[in-house]
Amino acid sequence: xxxxxxxxxxxxxxxxxxxxxxxxxxxxxxxxxxxxxxxxxxxxxxxxxxxxxxxxxxxxxxxxxxxxxxxxxxxxxxxxxxxxxxxxxxxxxxxxxxxxxxxxxxxxxxxxxxxxxxxxxxxxxxxxxxxxxxxxxxxxxxxxxxxxxxxxxxxxxxxxxxxxxxxxxxxxxxxxxxxxxxxxxxxxxxxxxxxxxxxxxxxxx
Amino acid sequence: xxxxxxxxxxxxxxxxxxxxxxxxxxxxxxxxxxxxxxxxxxxxxxxxxxxxxxxxxxxxxxxxxxxxxxxxxxxxxxxxxxxxxxxxxxxxxxxxxxxxxxxxxxxxxxxxxxxxxxxxxxxxxxxxxxxxxxxxxxxxxxxxxxxxxxxxxxxxxxxxxxxxxxxxxxxxxxxxxxxxxxxxxxxxxxxxxxxxxxxxxxxxxxxxxxxxxxxxxxxxxxxxxxxxxxxxxxxxxxxxxxxxxxxxxxxxxxxxxxxxxxxxxxxxxxxxxxxxxxxxxxxxxxxxxxxxxxxxxxxxxxxxxxxxxxxxxxxxxxxxxxxxxxxxxxxxxxxxxxxxxxxxxxxxxxxxxxxxxxxxxxxxxxxxxxxxxxxxxxxx
Amino acid sequence: xxxxxxxxxxxxxxxxxxxxxxxxxxxxxxxxxxxxxxxxxxxxxxxxxxxxxxxxxxxxxxxxxxxxxxxxxxxxxxxxxxxxxxxxxxxxxxxxxxxxxxxxxxxxxxxxxxxxxxxxxxxxxxxxxxxxxxxxxxxxxxxxxxxxxxxxxxxxxxxxxxxxxxxxxxxxxxxxxxxxxxxxxxxxxxxxxxxxxxxxxxxxxxxxxxx
Numbered sequence: 001x002x003x004x005x006x007x008x009x010x011x012x013x014x015x016x017x018x019x020x021x022x023x024x025x026x027x028x029x030x031x032x033x034x035x036x037x038x039x040x041x042x043x044x045x046x047x048x049x050x051x052x053x054x055x056x057x058x059x060x061x062x063x064x065x066x067x068x069x070x071x072x073x074x075x076x077x078x079x080x081x082x083x084x085x086x087x088x089x090x091x092x093x094x095x096x097x098x099x100x101x102x103x104x105x106x107x108x109x110x111x112x113x114x115x116x117x118x119x120x121x122x123x124x125x126x127x128x129x130x131x132x133x134x135x136x137x138x139x140x141x142x143x144x145x146x147x148x149x150x151x152x153x154x155x156x157x158x159x160x161x162x163x164x165x166x167x168x169x170x171x172x173x174x175x176x177x178x179x180x181x182x183x184x185x186x187x188x189x190x191x192x193x194x195x196x197x198x199x200x201x202x203x204x205x
Numbered sequence: 206x207x208x209x210x211x212x213x214x215x216x217x218x219x220x221x222x223x224x225x226x227x228x229x230x231x232x233x234x235x236x237x238x239x240x241x242x243x244x245x246x247x248x249x250x251x252x253x254x255x256x257x258x259x260x261x262x263x264x265x266x267x268x269x270x271x272x273x274x275x276x277x278x279x280x281x282x283x284x285x286x287x288x289x290x291x292x293x294x295x296x297x298x299x300x301x302x303x304x305x306x307x308x309x310x311x312x313x314x315x316x317x318x319x320x321x322x323x324x325x326x327x328x329x330x331x332x333x334x335x336x337x338x339x340x341x342x343x344x345x346x347x348x349x350x351x352x353x354x355x356x357x358x359x360x361x362x363x364x365x366x367x368x369x370x371x372x373x374x375x376x377x378x379x380x381x382x383x384x385x386x387x388x389x390x391x392x393x394x395x396x397x398x399x400x401x402x403x404x405x406x407x408x409x410x411x412x413x414x415x416x417x418x419x420x421x422x423x424x425x426x427x428x429x430x431x432x433x434x435x436x437x438x439x440x441x442x443x444x445x446x447x448x449x450x451x452x453x454x455x456x457x458x459x460x461x462x463x464x465x466x467x468x469x470x471x472x473x474x475x476x477x478x479x480x481x482x483x484x485x486x487x488x489x490x491x492x493x494x495x496x497x498x499x500x501x502x503x504x505x506x507x508x509x510x511x512x513x514x515x516x517x518x519x520x521x522x523x524x525x526x527x528x529x530x531x532x533x534x535x536x537x538x539x540x541x542x543x544x545x546x547x548x549x550x551x552x553x554x555x556x557x558x559x560x561x562x563x564x565x566x567x568x569x570x571x572x573x574x575x576x577x578x579x580x581x582x583x584x585x
Numbered sequence: 586x587x588x589x590x591x592x593x594x595x596x597x598x599x600x601x602x603x604x605x606x607x608x609x610x611x612x613x614x615x616x617x618x619x620x621x622x623x624x625x626x627x628x629x630x631x632x633x634x635x636x637x638x639x640x641x642x643x644x645x646x647x648x649x650x651x652x653x654x655x656x657x658x659x660x661x662x663x664x665x666x667x668x669x670x671x672x673x674x675x676x677x678x679x680x681x682x683x684x685x686x687x688x689x690x691x692x693x694x695x696x697x698x699x700x701x702x703x704x705x706x707x708x709x710x711x712x713x714x715x716x717x718x719x720x721x722x723x724x725x726x727x728x729x730x731x732x733x734x735x736x737x738x739x740x741x742x743x744x745x746x747x748x749x750x751x752x753x754x755x756x757x758x759x760x761x762x763x764x765x766x767x768x769x770x771x772x773x774x775x776x777x778x779x780x781x782x783x784x785x786x787x788x789x790x791x792x793x794x795x796x
Contacts, residue, residue, distance in 0.1 A: 039238055041285035041367065044286060047345075048353070081262065083754050113278065183756065184759075261753070266762060304612070304614075430724060519614075519701060555725060584752060
C-alpha cells in the first residue's frame with residue numbers, strides 16, 4: 001500500500017500510518033477471549049498455560065469467559081465424546097461472530113488414543129470448522145501458546161473484502177451448524193457432510 | 206450455560222413452585238464435564254441428580270483389546286491430575302495377578318512419586334475449591350506454582366509432565382537421574398514455607414470459614430455405607446487409610462499420622478487435605494533418607510507378551526482422592542478378559558444429593574468442589 | 586478374617602436355605618469368591634453387614650462380567666468295545682459352558698479392618714432372564730455401580746431405587762460392554778491397517794490402486 005521507507009520516516013516524525021485491515025485485525029488478534037471450556041486432561045494443561053509460569057495473559061487471552069456469548073475463541077481441550085458433541089455444537093452456535101476454534105490435543109483432532117471407543121467422536125472437525133490443530137497428548141503449554149500465535153498470524157492475514165474474507169463478513173456463509181441428535185446406536189448424522197469427508201486413501205495391494 | 210436450562214413449574218393457583226436448573230456440562234465450577242439437574246425452591250435445593258457420561262471414553266472396552274502393557278498409558282489418563290498413582294494401582298494389580306515381586310529401590314521410588322502426586326493433587330484441590338468460592342484464580346496461581354516445581358521433577362525422571370507412564374510390572378521403567386534425590390530433598394525442605402503462607406492467607410479467612418463451616422455435613426455411618434473413601438471419609442472421623450490398613454508397598458516402614466476430622470463438613474475436608482500434605486512431607490523425608498541402591502525392576506518380570514494364569518485379582522491403593530482399585534480377570538491370554546476400575550470419584554458422588562439437600566445452590570457448588578472429582582475417573 | 590470355608594459354613598447356618606458355592610481363583614492372588622443364589626442374596630448380604638464378628642460394612646466394588654457360551658473340547662477316556670475287546674479309548678468330547686452375566690461384589694470391613702470378601706451373583710442366561718436382586722438397600726455404594734452395570738451389560742437389578750442409564754445417553758439401546766457388541770461402522774483413514782481394521786478398509790476403500 002504505502003512505501004515502507006515513507007512509513008518509517010513518518011513514524012519517526014510521530015505520524016502513524018496503517019490500513020483499516022491491519023488495525024482491525026490487530027485489535028481482534030490481541031484480545032482473543034477464550035471460552036472456559038475444558039473437557040479432559042488437556043484442560044489441565046490449558047489451565048497451566050493461564051497460570052504464572054506460561055502466562056497466556058501476555059497474549060491478551062487470560063480472560064476466560066464462562067458464557068459463550070462473550071467469548072470469541074473456543075479451545076476444545078480433551079476428548080469429545082458422542083454424548084458431549086451436541087452440546088459443543090450448541091455452544092459453538094451460541095458464540096457470536098467472529099469466532100475461532102482451536103482443537104487442542106489428539107483427542108479433539110481425531111479421537112486420539114481412545115479412537116476405538118464406542119462413545120468417542122473421532123475428531124471435533126466432523127461438526128464444526130477448526131482453525132488450528134495442536135497435536136500432543138497432552139500438548140505442552142508452550143505448544144498451546146504457539147497455536148495461539150499461529151492463530152494470530154492467521155487472523156492477521158484475513159482480508160476485509162474479496163473471496164477470502166472471513167465468514168463473519170460474508171453474508172452467504174453458514175452462521176449456525178446443525179446439531180447432531182442422539183440415535184439408538186450412534187449420533188445422527190455421524191458427521192456433517194458439508195464440513196468433513198473421510199480423507200481419500202489409495203491402497204497399494 | 207446451554208439453553209434450554211431452566212423450567213419453571215407453576216402450581217394450581219399460578220404461583221411458581223419449583224425451578225429446575227441444569228448446571229450444565231459447560232460450567233465454570235463443575236470441574237469438568239459434569240452436570241447437576243437441580244430443583245430449587247427459591248434458592249434452596251430440593252432435589253439434585255448428577256448426570257455424567259460426557260467423558261465416557263470406553264477405557265474398559267479398549268483394555269480388552271490391548272495387552273496388559275499397552276493399557277498402562279490409558280491408566281495415566283484416568284485421574285489425569287495424579288497419573289503416577291493410577292499407574293501404581295494397575296501395576297500392583299497385575300503383580301498380584303501374575304505373582305511378581307518388586308525390588309526395594311523400586312518400592313521406595315514408588316512411594317516418593319506417589320506422595321509427590323498427593324502434594325500436587327491436594328494443593329490443586331485447595332486452589333480449585335477457593336476458585337469456586339469466588340477467589341478467582343489467586344490461590345490457584347500459588348498452588349500451580351508449586352505444582353510446576355514438582356512437574357519439573359517428574360519430567361526429568363519420566364520424560365513427561367502429566368502422563369508419566371512410569372510404573373511397570375515388577376518395578377519402574379528407569380532409574381533416577383543423578384541429582385534427582387537432591388532436587389527432591391530441596392523441594393521437600395521448601396514446601397512447608399508454601400504451606401505456611403497458604404494457611405496464613407486462607408485458613409483464618411472469614412469468608413472461607415463462613416462458607417464452609419457447617420456446610421455439607423456427612424455422618425460417618427452414611428459415609429461408610431455409601432462407600433466414601435479418602436479424605437472425605439476421614440473428615441467424618443472414620444479412621445480408614447489404606448496405607449495403614451493394607452500396608453502395601455513399603456508404607457509399613459514409615460511413621461506418619463492419619464489426620465481425622467470431627468464434623469464432616471467442607472471446612473474439615475479442606476483442613477484434612479492441608480494436614481495430609483504435611484504428613485506426605487514427613488513420608489517423603491523418610492523415604493528420601495532411606496532409599497537403598499539396587500535394581501529397579503524384577504529381572505524375571507516379562508513385560509511384553511505377559512500372559513498371567515487364568516484367575517482374577519483385585520488390587521487397591523490409597524489414591525489422593527480415595528480408594529483406587531483395579532479388578533482384573535485373566536483367561537490366560539495376552540489381553541485381560543475383564544478390566545475394571547473402581548473409581549473413587551464416582552463412588553464419592555453417591556451422597557452428593559444427601560449433602561446438598563436443604564442448602565442453597567451456592568453451597569451446592571462448594572460441596573461439589575470439596576468432593577474432589579475428576580471426570581476422567583468418574584466416566585472412565 | 587477367617588477362611589472362606591468357615592465363612593461359607595457360617596452363612597449357611599445363619600440364613601437357612603441359602604446356597605453358597607466357593608469359586609476358586611487360579612492366580613497367585615489367592616482371592617477365591619463365594620457364589621450366592623439370587624433368592625437369598627439380600628438376606629445373606631444383610632447378615633454379612635450386621636454380624637458383629639464380620640461387620641462387612643463397606644462394599645468397595647461392583648463389577649459386571651459377561652460370560653458368553655464357550656465350546657470346550659476335552660479328551661475323555663471312555664471304555665468302548667473295539668472289535669470285541671473292551672478297551673479304554675480316548676474320545677474328543679465337546680462341552681458347552683453355560684452362558685450368563687455376572688455381578689461381582691468386593692466387600693471390606695472398615696470396623697474390623699479385614700477383607701476382601703468376594704460375592705458373585707449369576708443370571709440364568711444372557712438373553713431374557715437377566716434380573717438380579719439389587720444390593721443397594723444394603724450398601725448404598727452399589728447405587729451408581731449397579732446403574733452402570735445395567736447400562737453397559739443389561740442386567741436388571743430388582744429393588745434398585747433409580748435404575749436408568751448412567752454413562753450413555755438415554756436413547757441408546759445397546760449394551761456396549763457385552764462381548765458380542767458390534768460398533769457402528771464408522772471407518773476412516775488409518776495409515777497402517779491390519780487385522781479386522783484391514784477388512785473394513787477393503788470394504789470402504791475398494792480397489793487396490795498403488796499409492
